[in-house]
Amino acid sequence: MSEDTIALIGNPNVGKTVVFNALTGSKGHVANWPGVTVEKKTGKMGNIQITDLPGVYSLTPTAIDDLIARNYILDEKPDLIVDILDATNLERNLYLGLLLKEIGVPIIFVLNMMDLADEKKICIDIEGVSQYLKAPVVPTSAIKNEGIDLLKKMIRDCLKDGLVKTDLIEYPAKLELQIEKVQSYIENEKEITKLNSRFYAIKLLENDAETEKRIMPNNNDENYSSLEKIRGPEFPIEFASARYSYISEIINKNMKKGKLSFDSSAFLDRFFLDKKIGIPIFIIIMWGMFEFTFRVATPFMTLIEVVLGKLGDAIIEGIGESLLSSFIVDGIINGFGSIVIFLPNIFLMFLVLSFLEDSGYLSRAAFVMDRLMYKLGLHGRSFVSMLLGFGCNVPAIMSTRAIESENDRIVTMMANQNMSCGARLPVYILIGGTVWGSAAGGIIFSLYAMGIIIAILVALTFRRILSKGERSPFILELGDYRAPTIKSTITHMWEKGREFVKKAGTIIFTVVIVMWILQVLPLNQADPSESYLYQIGAFFQPFFGPLHFGNIAVIGIIFGFLAKEVVVAAFGLMLGVDEESSELGPKIFENLGNNPVIAYSYLVFVLLYTPCVAVIAAIKRESGSWKWPIISVIYGLLLAYLMAFLVQLIGGVYF
Amino acid sequence: MVLLSELKVGQKAKIRKINSKFSNKLMAMGLVLGAEIKLIRFAPAGDPIEFEIKRYSLSLRKEICQDVEVLLIE
Structure with missing residues (x-):
């Protein structure tokens, strides 16, 4: 039997990662910057596989995070979804909850940050919320490890007995009627099951392009034209309104909020966001x-x-x-x-x-x-x-x-x-310290x-x-300030x-090991200048001739492409002195013609020339193609060369 | 007709109509028809703007606020 899988989901900043850590025992990443949990993180609770999905506000695929979360749920079909809600901000948090309910997968809701809700005098009827959501609701304060055992037990019970219902929440009759109609059009499509046809029908009514691509790739058949007849610009608005009015009902019936004498977040914002002193x-x-x-x-x-x-x-x-x-x-x-x-x-x-x-x-x-x-x-x-x-x-x-x-x-x-x-800093410190001393x-x-x-x-x-291309909108939640705990920081x-x-x-x-090998080979050198490392420098040196960089400086540049951390190490190896040796700086300076302007232009070059391989790999991964890393390398090299040249021109090296 | 971008500090309004490319996102954040919204403050440089909606703080650029029609309360 394959092991059970569950997925954690929730808005950004709801303490999802803390819950993840509490469940899996692994140390994770807790953040207050919306959208920071961007990597797919998995852990284990006993033999249950847990995936931590990115923090999202909705399942509309405008941002990659939303799409990652949504596709994971639709394609990987986890056995159970755990939606984590911020008890201090329940109203907005429940929107994602309702969206998840539409998918028709088994789900548990976690009301996290109950301790902060208490502080804010927010009183929630857990049982009542559970009845409205037609799913179990577990209250927790993950940061204090409260409620975690209950949550673990609930997860195990749900997986074991299939206790979790996938009961749907009904929207106003007018919308339900249209959902049913669309469901009948798409029922024969390959990915549709009885459970998720409702989700896809709603998404199609909401003009969700991603769903259209998935379900109706050839948009010229009969079903598509029937769909087109029903669809209208009012549906996205009506669905969103229906969800929020259902949420308002939940809130009005099950939540009471006492008067707060002092709102610390509002107080702090009076300074941090002030017109005059904010900046x-x-x-x-x-x-x-x-x-x-x-x-x-x-x-x-x-x-x-x-x-x-x-x-x-x-x-x-x-x-x-x-x-x-x-x-x-x-x-x-x-x-x-x-x-x-x-x-x-x-x-x-x-x-x-x-x-x-x-x-x-x-x-x-x-x-x-x-x-x-x-x-x-x-x-x-x-x-x-x-x-x-x-x-x-x-x-x-x-x-x-x-x-x-x-x-x-x-x-x-x-x-x-x-x-x-x-x-890059150690290079500045080494050369800067040698050439300019205290300045x-x-x-x-x-x-x-x-x-x-x-x-x-x-x-x-x-x-x-x-x-x-269009620019991103600025839609950013300003969550409450929280005193970071030493442990979490x-x-x-x-x-x-x-x-x-x-x-x-x-x-x-x-890279350092490879450099060392290049430096000792060929064996039995009569002079360090016979080493492969030195010869690589000599080979590339002519390219830097116009900039007056000596071959040791050039070696630093070449290997710095692999990792900027090794520039200083390369100097040390080439000169046969310790990286920490006080001789190192003057020798490099000598290699730069003992000229402060050339030394400065070298630092400018080190600042600007191509990102290191780790960054190039990161750009490739994040941009999804080789185009951008290549552009970044080329523009970096050209810019560095040009700027170093300008520094020398202005500094009078050429006259 | 009043636009969300025309609100003054402390003014409250109800959302009347959203006409934005990002309306799905805005609706997910709570800007649905009839929802009450209050302008809290402008950023030091005058943009973006902080609002209170659905009992939390949301900031939006003026640009996007021009796509939202509201009805002033009081």
């Missing part, structure tokens, strides 16, 4: 985030450097200088170090972002920033993607999935690579600023190219950070 607060929060990340990360990074350096020395001392010790120190420890050195930055960045997401501020940031982002050819939601780009462009690209229109998504993806990710901070800041400006120009350009940070380590870490480690 300054936003800027301060962003500035604080970077300040915090870099300040706290620095001592950790120093510590890691020292520890790894000592470890390398100890190994060489222990086993002597040989090919093996070189492999361990320059290959393995170096490769490992290239990943570990970024973890403080990446994890702290994710920590702050998780905190902002969980608190509910990020949707406010989108609200405050939308006007500006819109003018720049982007979307309020692009803002978070751009911000994530400072950490790592991979999660940044992935987060564009929450944006509805394909064009908005593409523009956001194309602009993103110019947001200077954490991996390096300003230089680094100018690079970040240049990245932002270029991102804006790129967004505007792509917006122009794609102008025929840390879990959330860990989830994202771990994903980065897995995805980027494997590539980085492999």
